[in-house]
Amino acid sequence: MDAITIRRPDDFHVHFRRGEILKSVVPFTARQFGRAMAMPNTSPEPILTRGDALKYWLEITEIVQKVGLSPEDFCPLVTIQITDETEPNTVREIKEEGMGGHKVIVAGKVYPLGVTTNSHNGVSDFRALYRVFAAMEEVGLVLSLHGQVPKAFCLDREKEFLDTLAMLAKDFPALRIVMEHISTKESVDALKDLPKTVGATITLHHLLITLHDVLSFVGEEGSEGLNPHHYCQPIPQKLEDRGALIGAAMSGNPKFFFGSDSAPHLKERKESSCGCAGVFSAPVLLPLLVGLFEFHGKLDRLEPFVSEFGARFYGLPLNQETITLNREEWVVPKEYNGIVPFFAGKTVGLKVQG
Ligand code: DOR
Ligand code: ZN
Numbered sequence: 001m002d003a004i005t006i007r008r009p010d011d012f013h014v015h016f017r018r019g020e021i022l023k024s025v026v027p028f029t030a031r032q033f034g035r036a037m038a039m040p041n042t043s044p045e046p047i048l049t050r051g052d053a054l055k056y057w058l059e060i061t062e063i064v065q066k067v068g069l070s071p072e073d074f075c076p077l078v079t080i081q082i083t084d085e086t087e088p089n090t091v092r093e094i095k096e097e098g099m100g101g102h103k104v105i106v107a108g109k110v111y112p113l114g115v116t117t118n119s120h121n122g123v124s125d126f127r128a129l130y131r132v133f134a135a136m137e138e139v140g141l142v143l144s145l146h147g148q149v150p151k152a153f154c155l156d157r158e159k160e161f162l163d164t165l166a167m168l169a170k171d172f173p174a175l176r177i178v179m180e181h182i183s184t185k186e187s188v189d190a191l192k193d194l195p196k197t198v199g200a201t202i203t204l205h206h207l208l209i210t211l212h213d214v215l216s217f218v219g220e221e222g223s224e225g226l227n228p229h230h231y232c233q234p235i236p237q238k239l240e241d242r243g244a245l246i247g248a249a250m251s252g253n254p255k256f257f258f259g260s261d262s263a264p265h266l267k268e269r270k271e272s273s274c275g276c277a278g279v280f281s282a283p284v285l286l287p288l289l290v291g292l293f294e295f296h297g298k299l300d301r302l303e304p305f306v307s308e309f310g311a312r313f314y315g316l317p318l319n320q321e322t323i324t325l326n327r328e329e330w331v332v333p334k335e336y337n338g339i340v341p342f343f344a345g346k347t348v349g350l351k352v353q354g
Helices: 017-029 050-066 090-091 127-139 158-172 185-193 204-208 212-213 239-249 282-295 297-314
Strands: 004-006 008-012 035-036 077-080 106-109 140-147 178-181 197-202 256-258 324-332 347-352
Touching: 004 297, 008 050, 008 256, 017 050, 017 077, 017 282, 050 077, 050 106, 090 127, 090 185, 106 127, 127 140, 127 158, 140 158, 158 178, 158 185, 185 197, 185 239, 197 239, 197 297, 204 239, 204 282, 256 297, 282 297, 282 324, 282 347
Parallel strands: 008 035, 035 077, 077 106, 106 140, 140 178, 178 197, 197 256
Antiparallel strands: 004 324, 324 347
16 A cells, blocks of 8 residues: 545644644644644733633644645534633633634633643642533533543553542443543543443554653663653553553543644753653644554554544544645654654655655
8 A cells, every 4th residue: 555545633632722832733633634722821811701812813823724625624622611700601702602613612621730741730629619610511511631630650640530429420420531642541440431421532642652762761872861841741651551541542442532732842841951842743634544443453443542532532524635645754753843853853654645
């Protein structure tokens, strides 16, 4: 096969930021995906209300148009951040929100307090937000969770959140909940046992790297060292965890779908004494995903994972267009506008056509 064609996929978790970074990163996603769900932890101002979300949608769309694409080719989806201050009415205002016939505000995101980039306004008490979750259940807004307990040991944070996830699923049986970027075998197992209303996104980098690639990375000259560009939250874990994630992504279980968590940070913010969490994977997503599924002999499971299960979970129509990848080698640039991408400097064997 010289080329691989699939239904145009969706990315159900991406960080686009604002300002200059927004301009440089949006085109990578827009050229590969039909839709992508932009996270609300922007700086200096997060996306907190319907008005903020619609303004952000327009900012993203403007860039999409500048690179010659229309909202028919790529439609951004946006989210609001749920904080301790969010009121049920903030959520009720979002009912049936659409732009030009497209439903665009699709989720409310909860970051536990202080757990990752720009989460200083995160949630400290889930129970105190029950009126907000009830409003989300009522209007059909998906609850998107950064599922980690901030005070726990760094490698146990996700595991310790699973009780909260089960509690929310039980207390809000009609609320659709997504546990974002799962990183452990325990999460995969827990998800399988939870009701259909609970799904999970899986990133490309958690399918490819483990903690070893963060802390014992073999550099160009052959010696091992820390790779800050592989550092993200949740922290990639052991081989058995990565194996469970690969199993889940390739299982055909519709609870597991793709969300890249592509999270750009300027190189100097990553290569620092307090490096930011985030892997900027947008430029290499589809070539590496296709390569990974092919390597495991599961190419038939790729399209459901990237182009169907997420859309169905969110109640969105499937994309009708296709995308083709050609077998063509290219070297991933070492930087894009001051941001180091995932697989920088490495050769990739597939390239998105066009
Ligand atoms: O690695 C991460 N980076 N994980 C997150 O949850 C946030 C993200 C970011 O915004 O940089
Ligand atoms: Zn994220």
